[in-house]
Amino acid sequence: MSEPLLKIEDLKVHFPMKRRSLFGGERRWVKALDGVSFELAAGETLGIVGESGCGKSTLCRAVLRLVEPTGGRTVWLGKDFSELDGEDLRLERRNMQIIFQDPLASLDPRMTVRQIIERPLLNFPNRESAEERRRQVGELMELVGLNKAWMDRYPHEFSGGQCQRIGIARALILKPKLLVCDEPVSALDVSVQAQIINLLMRLQKQLGLSYLFISHNLSVVRHISHRVMVLYLGKVMEIAERDDFYRRPLHPYSQALISAVPLPDPKLERLKPRMRLQGDLPSPLNPPSGCPFRTRCPRATDICAAEMPALRDYGSGHVAACHHIEM
Numbered sequence: 005m006s007e008p009l010l011k012i013e014d015l016k017v018h019f020p021m022k023r024r025s026l027f028g029g030e031r032r033w034v035k036a037l038d039g040v041s042f043e044l045a046a047g048e049t050l051g052i053v054g055e056s057g058c059g060k061s062t063l064c065r066a067v068l069r070l071v072e073p074t075g076g077r078t079v080w081l082g083k084d085f086s087e088l089d090g091e092d093l094r095l096e097r098r099n100m101q102i103i104f105q106d107p108l109a110s111l112d113p114r115m116t117v118r119q120i121i122e123r124p125l126l127n128f129p130n131r132e133s134a135e136e137r138r139r140q141v142g143e144l145m146e147l148v149g150l151n152k153a154w155m156d157r158y159p160h161e162f163s164g165g166q167c168q169r170i171g172i173a174r175a176l177i178l179k180p181k182l183l184v185c186d187e188p189v190s191a192l193d194v195s196v197q198a199q200i201i202n203l204l205m206r207l208q209k210q211l212g213l214s215y216l217f218i219s220h221n222l223s224v225v226r227h228i229s230h231r232v233m234v235l236y237l238g239k240v241m242e243i244a245e246r247d248d249f250y251r252r253p254l255h256p257y258s259q260a261l262i263s264a265v266p267l268p269d270p271k272l273e274r275l276k277p278r279m280r281l282q283g284d285l286p287s288p289l290n291p292p293s294g295c296p297f298r299t300r301c302p303r304a305t306d307i308c309a310a311e312m313p314a315l316r317d318y319g320s321g322h323v324a325a326c327h328h329i330e331m
Contacts, residue, residue: 009081009182009214010044010078010214011044011078012078013076013077013078013079014075015037015041015063015066015073015075015076015077015078016035016037016038016074017037017059017066017074018034018038018074020033035291037063038237038238039076040059040063040235040239040240041076041240042240042243046181047208048231049214049217049231050231050233051217051225052216052217052218052235053225053235054236054241057288058235058236059237061186064186064218067100068097068102069085080100081099081181083096095128098128099181101174101182101183102185103168103171103172103186104171105187107164107165107170107171107191107192108160112159114158116155117141117154117155117156118141120159120174121173121174121177122137122141125137125177140177141155142155144173144177145173147176148173148176149169149199150166150173164196165192165193165199169200172203172204172207180213181212181213181214183204183213183214184215187220188200201224204228215228222265230246231321232246236296236297238296239296239312241257241325241326242255242323243321243322244320244321244323254324254330255297255329256297256301256303257281257297257301258324260279263276263278286299292309294307294310294312295326296312305327313326316329
């Protein structure tokens with residue numbers, strides 16, 4: 005078995021809160037991530053799902069070290085990425101790029117499309133001439149479905165879907181191995197979402213890319229992902245191959261998420277069983293003891309309050325963290 009492209013071991017991100025008093029007092033921490041572990045193979049897409057506030061975006065920023073982890077280890081291409089700093093860290097980041105949620109807000113309105121896409125080349129100069137950079141920008145624009153004759157236009161002259169294509173081209177200019185996609189289609193119309201998802205899948209096959217794909221939309225995740233990871237309050241609840249996950253979700257939180265996905269047939273939608281969660285996501289500043297999901301879980305018992313369940317393998321790499329798995 006080949007070595008994974010990315011390996012995350014017990015990753016933690018804890019944010020300090022201001023002290024309650026000028027005279028000190030106990031320091032409190034928001035545990036945005038609290039011991040996340042997973043692997044990503046070359047050419048694979050890992051879909052990351054969960055409610056708002058569960059730690060999805062923090063995880064991806066911690067992988068890129070845009071947020072410094074509190075603990076844990078990141079192994080990238082066999083090297084300890086956690087130990088890199090200064091110029092070594094900056095140079096290694098060429099292999100990791102990010103696509104943002106809001107396509108227009110992620111583009112500088114004062115720069116032309118050519119300037120936006122070629123900017124990473126200026127940050128990592130390889131002595132390309134201006135003409136060579138212009139040629140590369142034109143090729144990338146055509147690769148993502150844009151007319152290269154538009155490269156001297158400004159972002160406000162494009163639609164949301166076209167702006168996201170510009171953002172994708174900018175992410176690809178350095179020929180990275182990993183793209184972090186932070187809800188890249190949530191701000192787009194449904195028809196445009198499908199176009200961008202199909203573009204990302206085509207680029208993955210063509211360029212051999214790996215994706216960390218964050219989304220609230222489980223239908224989108226099912227379409228693009230090879231595996232799915234479920235986060236809840238900074239902890240991993242379940243990881244499984246895509247088809248296995250949607251056919252037999254093991255964790256009650258995963259089952260609730262999948263039951264909320266609407267069906268296109270209105271009759272089937274009315275008849276399908278629903279698993280409704282009670283209450284809201286607890287605060288990461290004061291999480292429940294034991295299993296963080298127990299306050300909303302229909303299966304919770306005394307052991308759930310006393311002990312955090314470990315991730316157990318239920319076959320074919322399907323792991324889940326629950327004391328009461330129903331097979």
